[in-house]
Amino acid sequence: MHPARLALACCVLLPLLPPPAAAMDGGPWQVVRIQATDPGLRQQLGDLFGHIAFDEAGGMARVDTDAGARAQLRRLGIGWEVDLEASRALNAFVAGGVHGLRSIPGYACYRTVEETFASIDAMVAQYPTLASLVDIGVSWRRMQDPGEGWPLRVLRLGSPARGGSRPVLFAMASIHAREFTPAELVTRFAESLLAGYGTDPEATWLLDHHEFHLLLHANPDGRKRAEELVLWRKNENLTHCPQYNANPISSVHPGVDLNRNYPFNWAPGAAGSTAQCNATFPGSRAASEPETIAVRDYLLSIYPDTRPGTGLTEPADPDTAGLFLDMHSYSGLVLWPWGVNTPSGNEQAFRHLGRRLAWFNNYTPQPSWALYETRGTTIDFAYGELGVPAITFELGTAFFENCTNFENTILPHNLAALRYAARTLHAPFRLPAGPDSHEVTAGRPAVHQGDRVIISAVIDDSRYRNSGGVGGPLPVHTVAGATLYIGRLPWQPGAAGLPMQATDGAFDSSVESVLVQLEIRHMAPGRHLLYVQGTDVNGDAGPPAGGFLDVLPDPDRIFMHGWEADIGPRSS
Secondary structure, three states, X not given: OOHHHHHHHHHOOOOOOOOOHHHHHOOOOEEEEEEOOOHHHHHHHHHHHOOOEEEOOOOEEEEEEOHHHHHHHHHOOOOOEEOHHHHHHHHHHHHHOOOOHHHOOOOOOOOOHHHHHHHHHHHXXXXXXXXXXXXXXXOHHHHXXXXXXXXXXXEEEOOHHHOOOOOEEEEEEOOOOOOHHHHHHHHHHHHHHHHHOOOOHHHHHHHHHOEEEEEOOOOHHHHHHHHHHOOOOOOOOOOOOHHHOOOOOOOOOXXXXXXXXXXXXXXXXXXXXXXXXXXXXXXXXXXXXXXXXXXXXXXXXXXXXOOOOOOOOOOOOOOOXXXXXXXXXXXXXXXXXXXXXXXXXXXXXXXXXXXXXXHHHOOEEEEHHHOOOOOOOHHHXXXXXXXXXXXXXXXXXXXXXXXXXXXXXXXXXXXXXXHHHHHOOOOOOOHHHOOEEEEEEEOOOEEEOOOEEEEEEEEEOOOOOOOOOOOXXXXXXXXXXXXXXXXOOOOOOOOOEEEOEEOOOOOOOOEEEXXXXXXXXXXXXXXXXXXXEEEEOOOOEOOOEEEEEEEEOOOOEEEEOOEEEEOOOOOO
């Protein structure tokens, strides 16, 4: 441990609570709670364990410990209490083993690395015009031996028929091996977009106008270890801390913490050879690991640099398009740069984006440093090096989240958050400041030319998670208007909007139902995308929402090469 951290530990006087005997009956693991209202203690726990969950209301940190970790807590004079139920569940999971993951009762919802790669191949085969595969590099083990380890595979989604340059969402998952939920969430996000293309208006317009680059397993070597040895966090670089390679029930393992290895604001770990065994060992140098290099180089190839400055307070261009997401578990957090306690030049924009996303998953929105300080992380690199808005999700309440929680809560809430993130890709630093649009509906799903139809929607500026986090709540504004666009997004050349009215006759609330009567005159037969965008009294426009309108051929008209001719009145 770094001397400064040790000195801090010696000054923290907490009662040592002996763990109840019943907690030891189920095995060597204990989930413990530690009173950690002191930010310095949270920092120390983060350095020791690589991950903590923190309850703001109760001031309690929660960590998973083995016997060695608890002995270290005792030496440092840090007391704890045992979460009996969580400890028993964790020990039962360890006792069952994770080899052949789908055979474990209650965990069939998570795919192994092999199964995830098979799902990628299936998506590419089933949707060849929407999905493709990009190999961006290899894992540490494959670097040593081409017959071992894994490739790093990016699933790329988007309709090539649209052409041109489009905003990019890059999402990576499970960079920490023991975090099972993120890879499955992002895989299902991809599957939902592809399955919805052509039938779900939101999936359709998102794939038509954006690209999605999804690295479902950012640490496949480590993940395979986690599927056998449970709490493996780092990659599998066996040159670091090799003495712990064969211990299946320890929380200490070889490798490098890939989420401390990125070259922006990287810092060396604590002095001494034992630092290589720490959960947060950042590597011998910045970008020392092949997994880091692969992602770094790929990001440099898909995003322009919109933040030419190098200081922490210099902003990126507020019109920057695209978004970077790093999906982790657990803690129930939405995080943004920086990992050190300095506001970024786009801090207010990050607060808007973070609190909007947190409305969907009900997580705590805050800058990364608010939990404990970190360096060399993915989101600091993406934003610091390129200016792309960058967000981390910490999903759920456990590394090995049970399938009931995953299927019923984590999956639907975070798919909704990912969809919102995708709708902001044109300008993620600007659009979240405006009200959200949703429920775009045609009064009749199909209409003939010459008919009229009511198009309605809801415009809502109140969709912030304004409790918790850092910096206080954001103001909720009155909705000032809404506009309907047909076939073109608001920012596309040639987009002409139709003003919509408040259903109750006045724009005087933060949530408004809106409508407009649309006359179907010159719309060709077929399916048309409708877009509705709301604005608030500050003039901020939010992300649009989409809907479908099917126009049926008018039996009194014929269409040839875009021209129409009236062939007489309809017969009765």
